[in-house]
Amino acid sequence: MRDALAHAPAKQRTAVAAMLKTIFAQETKAEAEAQWEVVADALREKQEKLGVFMDASRDDVLAYMDFPREHWTQIASTNPIERVNREIKRRADVIGIFPNDEAIVRLVGALMLETNDEWTVARRYMSLESLARVTDNADVRLPTVAT
Secondary structure (H helix, E strand, C coil): CHHHHHCCCHHHHHHHHHHHHHHHCCCCHHHHHHHHHHHHHHHHHHCHHHHHHHHHHHHHHCHHHHCCHHHHHHHHCCHHHHHHHHHHHHHHHHHCCCCCHHHHHHHHHHHHHHHHHHHHHHCCCCCHHHHHCCCCCCCCCCCCCCC
């Protein structure tokens, strides 16, 4: 949305945003793709650059709709990655200066392992039942011990 609005004139951003939001209000991917074409064609008439941008980004933007509907909000959300980035920044600020690149990799790697364990065991972001529908492995279950 931000990238698309960057291609729109400042005075028209509210109208462009409203048009773009109609795409994401659709119930199915086919409906969203059809609405995408309608919006892209309407925008292309006044903003050629925005129309070209929309043509190039459609598949990437609508990729989340290939997953079950209950996953859509979690996939579209950047909250988990923003949380991890804040935690990396907090810990890096405590250390201050790193002696070499390996020290940074160790810190971030340790934090990633800790986050993975936390999300695997304590904070299940997506249910196992809903994940089983999108995996080739029908036998999805929690490990008895988190490693």
